[in-house]
Amino acid sequence: MHAHAQVSPDSRRPRGRYVLAGAAVATVALAGVQATATAQRTPKAGVVPLVVYSAQGYDKLETEDFSKKYHIPVQLNDNSTGPLLTEIEASKNNPKWGLLWVDGATAFAELDDQHLLVRGFEPNVHWNSLGKAALPADKSYVPTGVTLMAIMAYNKQKVAHPPRSWQALLSAKWRGQVGMNDPSQSGPTYPFIAGIMQNLGGIAKGKTYFSKLKANGLVVNPTNGPTLAALASGQINLALVQSSAGIGAYFSDHNIAVKYLNPVTILPSVIGIDAKAPAQEQKEAELFASYVLSRAGQKVMKTGDPTGDSLYYPVLSGIAPRGILPPLSGVKTQSINPYVWGPKENAINSWFDSSIVK
C-alpha cells in the first residue's frame, strides 16, 4: 500500500470543464422548469392569481368552480394543516398566500394576534346559530361549516350499550377500550381537549380527567385514520374522533355507529385572508369566501368529498347538512374561545405528549 497517491497534473486538468458542464446541465434543466412554472403563473389582465392554502377535501372542486365563474385564476396549495401553517409562519416576513382554509379557529386567532389576517370582513349571509357562535368579534376570519370534536364512534356489533357521558368513559367497564388522537399530530384534537377542560372548569381539572382516562387504559393513536383502524380491528371499542371521520367510516364499515356525548365541541372550518396580500388579491379572497357561502359554493362543499369533509353541519340558515348526519337537536354543543385557548395550545399539547402519550 502506498503512503501517498500519485496525482499527475494531467489528472486534475479537466475538472474545470466538468464543473462547467455540470453547471450548464443544471442551468438548462432548471431554466426549463422555471419556464414551465412561469407560464403557469401568468395571470390575466386586471386580476392577480389568488393563492389558496387549503386542507379541505373539496377544495379542488371549489376553487375550479370559482375560477370558472369569476375568471380569476386560483393557485391551490392543497396540503395538510400542519405544513400549511408551518409555511405561513416561515414566510411571514414576505408572505405569498392569499387565503387560508382549514379546520379549527385557534390557529386563526394566533394569526390574528400576530396581525397577519384581514379584519372586519363579513360576507353578506344569514348565519344560523352555529355560524354565529363561530364568528369572531373582530371579523378576522369566516366560518364555512362545522364538524364536531370529538364524537364517539363504536362498533355496534360489539357495543350494545355505549357510554352516555364523558365521565362514563372512566368506568372499569371501558378499561382499555377507549382510543383518541394525539393533539401534536392531529390538528382537530386540541380543540377537543380544550373543550373538555373548559367544560370541566379549567385546565387542572381537565388534566385530571385525561390522567384518569390514561389510568383506565386510554390508547392514543396519531390521527383519525389510525384510531378508526384500531376500532375496526378490535384493538379498541370506542374511538373519540372528528365527526366527519367517524361518520365517514360508516361508508367503509357498516358496523360503525356514532354517538354524541354532551357537551360536544364545535370545530369550525374557517377562511382567513392574508393581511399582507396585494389589495386586489384580498378582494378576490373576499369574493371567494362569499362564493363558498353561496348556495352554489355550499353545494360543492356538500358533494365534493362525500365520505370525508362534506360531512359537515352548515353555518347558514336554509342550508341542510347531508342526510347521513345525525340531527343536532337534543345535542348540547359548545364553542371554545380561540383567543383564550389558542395561546395555550403548545403548552397543553406538550403536557399531553409527556404525561398521557408516554
Add this chain to the structure above:
Amino acid sequence: MATLQHDLPPPAALEPPEGCGPSANRTGSFDRRRLDRLRWDPQLAARGGLAAFWALLAALIVLPCACFLMLAVSPRLFGQGSQWFTLSYLRGVFTGTTAVSLVDSLWVSAAAAGIGLLVGIPIAWLANRTLLPGRRFIAGAMWLVLVLPSWLPASGWERLVQPDGVMYRIGLDFPFITSAIMGPFGVVLLLGLRCVPFTYLTITAALRGLGQEYEDAARTHGAGRMASLRLLIPILAPAITSAIAIGFAESVSDFGVAATLAYRANFPLATYQLFANVNGFPPSFPGAAAIGWLLVGSVAVPLALQARALRGRAYRVLSGRSRPALRRRLSPRGLGASLILVIGYFSVALGVPGFGALSSSLLSDYGASLQPTLVNYRAVFENSGLSGPLGRSLIYGLITATVTVALGFLCANLLSRRGSASGALLDFLLLAAVALPGVVFGAGYIFAYNLPALSHLGLSLYQTTTLLVVAYIASSMPTNARVLVGAVSQIDPSLRNAARAHGASATRAWARGVLPALSRPLLMAWLLTFSGILLELPLSQLLYAPGSPPASVAIEDNLGNYHFGIGTAQAVVAVGLAFAVVGLALGIFRLVAPDGWRHVGEGVNE
C-alpha cells in the same frame, strides 16, 4: 497538504499569457493563436470551476441550513421571536424529553449502521464474488428496499404485530414479539434494514473495482482465506467507512420510523422532537434549530472515525492492469447459510412492508373484515387525480437525478482526495446535510430564498417549481456523493493518462478511460436519487408551487383526509412505477452500454 499543493497550477501556468504581459503588442492587435490561448486556460478554468462549484454548494446547502440553524441563537433574524441573541433554546435541548431523544437517536443510529454493515457486506460479497443462485436478483431487490419510503415498512410491522394485529388474528399469540418490535429493538432493526442497501451499493461499487490480483498476491504468499480477507478489507476501507457514515447519518435524520413505530413505542427520537417543534402552532423554529445543531454535531463522530481509519492511505486500485475477480462456488454449508441470510433479509425487509402496504390498499374497511377488494385501486385509476402529480414527480425525479449525479460526481472527486482541508470540509458539510431532516431544508429554503430584499430585486423563487427542484438536488446530493465516493476513490489516474498519452483530448480520455469504470456506479447513484425524489414528502409539502402538487403531496392528501385505503393504493402504484423505472434503466443499460462497460469489475466464474 500534498494534495493542496497539487491543486495549484505549475508556476508556468501563473505566468501571464503571451501577449498580455509587458511584452504584449501595444497596438492591441492579438493574433488568432494568442487569442485562442487566452480563451481556454485549463488551469484557470479548473480553479474558476472549483470556485463556482463551492459557490453553488454554499447557495444550495450552506445558506438554507445556516438560515435555519441560526434561529437557535437569533430567533429575531427571521421574525421568529424577540431575541437577537439567546442560548436558551440550545440549553433547552439538554433537558427533558429532547435530551433523552437525542441520546436515543445517537445509539440507535450507531447500532443501525452496524447492522447495515454486518448484513450488507456479506450480501454484497455473495452477489459479486460467488456463484450464489439468484444473485442476479439481489441488486433489483435492494433497489426495491431503497424505493420504499421508511414509514411503509414501519406501518407494515405495526399492522402485523400490534395488539389485535394480523399475527393475533390468525391465532399466533406472541406478545413478546409485539413488545420487542414495538420498542427500541424494532426501531433499531428497521433502521438497520434500511442501512443495508447503502452498504450494499458502496461495497458493490468498491468490489467491482477490486481486481483479482490482490487476492492472488496474498494467496501466492501463502495466505489463507482469512488472511486474504485481512488484506482485502483495508482496501475496501473507503467504502466501508463511507457506508458506516452514511448509515449513521441516514438513520439519525430518518423521520418515517421516528413518526410511526418509534412514536407508537413511546421511544422518542430527535427527528420526531424536531418535527413536534415545527408542527406545533405557532411553530418553534428556534427550538427545532437547536435540535438541528446537535444532529449536525452528531455526524462528527463517524467522520472522525473515518478520518482516523483512512489517514495517509491511498485506494486507487482500479487501473488498466486490474484483472477480473473470480466468482467462487460455495460449499454446501456455505450455500445454505448464504441463502438463509439473503432470503431472510429480503423476507423481513420487503415481505413485511409489502404485506402491510398491500393489505392496507386491498381492504376497504380499515381492516375490520380482512376481506380483500380492489375498490381502492379502482378509485385510484378512475378518479383520484394522481396521474398529474405522478407525471410531475417523474419529471422532477429525472431532472433532479441527472443534475445531482453530475454534482455528486464532482463532490465524490473532491472527497476522494484524502488529506486536503477542502475535502475534509466538504465531507463534514455533506454528511451534516444528510443528518438534517427534510423539514429543516424546506423551512431553510423559505427563510433563505423568500427574503423581502430578494422580492424587491424581482427574484421571487419561493413557490416556484425551480426552488423545489433545487431543494431536491440539494437534499439528494450529499447521499449521492457518498454512494459514489467509494468507486471514485478507486480510479487510478493511469486510466486517463494512458488515453492522454495516446493523443486523446482530456474529455475523450475521461470518456474512454474512466467513464466505463464508473458507468454502473453513476447509474446506481442516478437511480437512487430518482427513487428518493419520486415519493419525497417534507420538502414537497413546504415548497411545491401551488397548483402543481407532486405525487407525495397528493397521496398524503388522501391519507390525511380519511381516504386511507386510496392513499395506500396510490403509494403502492407509485412505488410500482418507481421500480418499473429502475428496471427500465437497468435494462437499457444492459442493452445499450458497450460490453466492456457492463463487465467492469464483474467476476468470472471459477
